[in-house]
Amino acid sequence: MKRVDLHTHSLASDGSLSPAQVVAEAKAEGLSAVALTDHDTMAGISEAVEAAKNSGIECIPGIELSAVYGEKEVHIVGLFLDEKNPVLAEKLEAFRKIREARNLKMIEKMQLAGVDITMEKLREAEGDGVMTRANLARYLLHIGYISSIKEAFDKYLSPGLPFFVPKTGVTPEDAVRAIRDSGGVAVLAHPLLYKFSPAELERCVERLKDYGLQAVETFYSTYSAADERAMKRLALKYGLAFSGGSDFHGSVKPHIHIGSGMGKLVIPYEVLEGLKRLRG
Known part of the structure; x- marks a missing residue:
């Protein structure tokens, strides 16, 4: 089975490996494609894309935008983005x-x-x-x-502790629109990590779909089989595509391995094919 990982990080944000090393790790893992989705930056994309050339692995230019939803921080992954897009550059x-x-x-x-x-x-x-x-x-x-x-x-x-400062200013709607206006595909990252109640999560997904959300991470390193099934049902209910990734950070999260997460993560290439059909 051809496998992919559509959520990874490099030294351009808070990962421990260079963008080229992330691509090399993906290739060593036997992946067919990898998306580099650093936090609020695409500074590592050029290096990652160059490293992927003639390597037999596909590199998807991406980003992970942090936003505030009520009292929680919510992340939106953008895929198939052009780091030179002036609209996106201004937003970033x-x-x-x-x-x-x-x-x-x-x-x-x-x-x-x-x-x-x-x-x-x-x-x-x-x-x-x-x-x-x-x-x-x-x-x-x-x-x-x-x-x-x-x-x-x-x-x-962490929230409520001495050095924590809440994030302000950027809403998930801002993040979704920034990605969509730049021709990318907007994905709700790791929805179960926000600890919403099922009803709260549905309200969030429904609201963000109105602003252009196109997919949900139905595959993720920490998901159980039941979690994965629940997220797939949620995506299908709102007509959203499946996405997923390990959230690989290298040695920063040593228990998370590219492509396989904590050992059981499998994201088939068909997931990437479905997302490609959504590109603007």
Whole structure:
């Protein structure tokens, strides 16, 4: 069976591998296609596409946009995007400024708690990619403030904890429209991770479909077989396509492997074929 992975991350955001290395990992896993979907940036796409040339693996240019839905953060994956599209570039710059302002507020909270951190020191340690809470967690581990990435999220960087700052400004509707207006396919990422009630999740999906949502991640690393069936039923109920991916981050999430997730993830190539038919 030809297999794909349509949700992966590189050093351009909070993954541990370069875009080219992500493609190499996908090829080594025996995948037929991989989508690079870094957080709020397409800076790694050119490298990934170039690495995929003549390699026998298809590279799908993508992105994962973070947005606020009520009191929760919701992610929208965009596939088949052109990183040079001026409409998309303008939107991403606006989203980047919102993320940067949030990061500075979290850094300020850390400083008030006595953490030796500035944006300059964070970038020196983490590079020039989009900074996420995962980067902040890695920095805290690097300087010895915590003993594990899990501790960073359990004690400091999750909602309600000392260093957390809620995301503001970008709505899921904004994210869906940015992707659709740029000719891409908009996918609701890992819907079960948001801990909505079934009714809340249906309301979210129905609302986003009105704004142009086209697919749901019905395959994901942490899903059980029952979860996968439930997400497929949800997608079918609202006339949405199936999508899916591992959410691979390299060593940042060492238990998640490209293409196979936690060992049982299988996304057939037919899923990608269905999404291709939705391209604008």
